[in-house]
Amino acid sequence: MAAILPPAMLGILGGGQLGRMFAVAAKTMGYRVTVLDPDENAPAAAFADRHIRASYNDPAALRELAQSCAAVTTEFENVNADAMRELAKTTRVSPSGDCVAIAQDRIVEKSWINKAGLPTAPYLAIESVEDIQVDLAPYLPGILKTARLGYDGKGQVRVKTAAEARAAYANLGGQACVLEKMLDLKLEVSAIVTRVSQAQSAVFPVAENIHQDGILDESIVPARIDPALAAQAQSMAKKLADALDYVGVLAVEFFVLADDSLVVNEIAPRPHNSGHYTLTACLTDQFQQQVRAMCGLLPGRTDLLSPVVMVNLLGDVWKEGGGEPNWDVLVEAPNAQLHLYGKKTARPGRKMGHFNVMAASADEALEQARALKDTL
Ligand code: ADP
Ligand code: MG
Structure with a gap:
């Protein structure tokens, strides 16, 4: 299929932070962006050329998206897979509705992972x-x-x-x-693969992920595991993407067990919170990859430019009554980059933003990132 080139219009289902960072990447490359999201304050709308304010199931809105966009993607898995299959009749859709359907049901997802020859709990x-x-x-x-x-x-x-x-x-x-x-986890890691075809894919460096109360808190890259194990996670992610004949960005979460074996936890058919480090630390970031894959361009190189730690900023960091955190130290740190998603109200557990810290080693970046978080 012919590549889709700028200034084509690209569509995205969902206008949260992932849609916002997608829009930034697409606009930077010269594409135009239409966001479909019912929320008038959708974070992605601020960077989109057009915001169709409608539910993800609204047939007229979906038709409009298909007619006005050269390609459509999604920022979350809980869209109607049938709606995506319907869109695919008139425009290019990636990932496919079939792949999204697999990722949105843990039973189907796990059976696919096992069918691809990979272990689950x-x-x-x-x-x-x-x-x-x-x-x-x-x-x-x-x-x-x-x-x-x-x-x-x-x-x-x-x-x-x-x-x-x-x-x-x-x-x-x-x-x-x-x-x-319940498995005894040594740690958790993720590998994000961008796949255009069997021959054309690229896997990002493996991230080590630390969760708090079930929510990602920190991603550390390179993951502090044996490089051979990281390479194994990358090849497992590639294998899974191949088994699904996947087109787009696919995130694969793994558990590392006490015996250093890898178990696949779950997949996400989109860029992933644990890939936000790529925004500052990789030659190509995960949202640029999403744009490239949906347009049928080759994946960009994924080289890591520096050890990096990403820290999520949840609403909990905001002051009582919604007051802003003390940004003064963080914004001036020369090796840190702040990303805020433009959400109006801070609530506990709500993802409001993140920051990336680059340093000579992952351990050093982690130490500095934690110290910076303490200044908020
Ligand atoms: P979510 O879709 O909410 O991310 P996950 O299945 O990834 O759900 O579970 C969230 C977190 O809970 C995981 O990152 C891990 O820390 C923990 N967890 C989930 N399943 C297991 C398991 N089988 N054994 C140990 N910890 C688990
Ligand atoms: Mg998870």
Whole structure:
């Protein structure tokens, strides 16, 4: 297929921070951007040429997007996959509705990961109450996760016994779930791959991710693991993208277990919070890759220019009553870069921004990043 060149109009479903950073990348390259998002204050709208204010399921809005854009992508997985398949009849859509459908259902997702020959935590798919009447010992202690619509640790319950698991399942209203064995994690890492075709893909350096209360807090790059293990995570991400015949940016989250083996946790069919370090520390960033892939351009080089640590800024950092944090030290730090998403209201747990700190080593960057966070 012919490459889509500037100043073509590119469309994105969703106008949150990921859509915003996509819009910045696309506009910088000379493309025009249309954002579809119901929220009049959608963070991406500030950088878009056009904001279609409608629900993601609105047929007229989707038709308008398809007719006015040379290619369409998404910033989140909880869009209607059928709507994406419909869009694909009249415009270029990446990733495909099929791939998005896989990523939005933990049961389908895990079976695809296993089908690609990659390990997951032992899990039980629970689609109805009969499914949870089996021996649950292989999955306990475990985490019950809703199959759909979970993010940032939401829709998850930790359970120790079979009785607890069954009660938690009933509490979730009997919706489809997976019961996953709680693994002893040495650490968590992610690898983000950009794939245009089997022959054309590029994987970013592996990030080590530290979570707080189920939400990403810090990404450290290079991950402090054996380089051979990092290379293995990268090749697993590539293998998964190939198995899905994926087009676009695909994030793969891994657990590193005590014996240094890798287990795939979950995938995201889009740029990922753990890839925000690429904005300042890689030759090409993950949003430029998203633009390139949807336009059918070759992926850019992913070389790491400097060790880096990304720190998420949640609403918790804002002062009581919503007052701004003390930015004065952070904005002047010569090796730090602040990114704010332009969200009006700070709420606990809400992703308001992030900052990246570059230093001679990952450990040094981490130490400086934590010290800078303390000044807020
Ligand atoms: P989300 O979609 O909310 O990101 P995840 O499945 O990635 O959900 O779970 C969030 C976090 O919870 C993970 O990053 C990890 O820290 C922890 N977690 C999830 N599943 C397991 C597991 N099987 N064993 C140990 N920790 C887990
Ligand atoms: Mg996750």
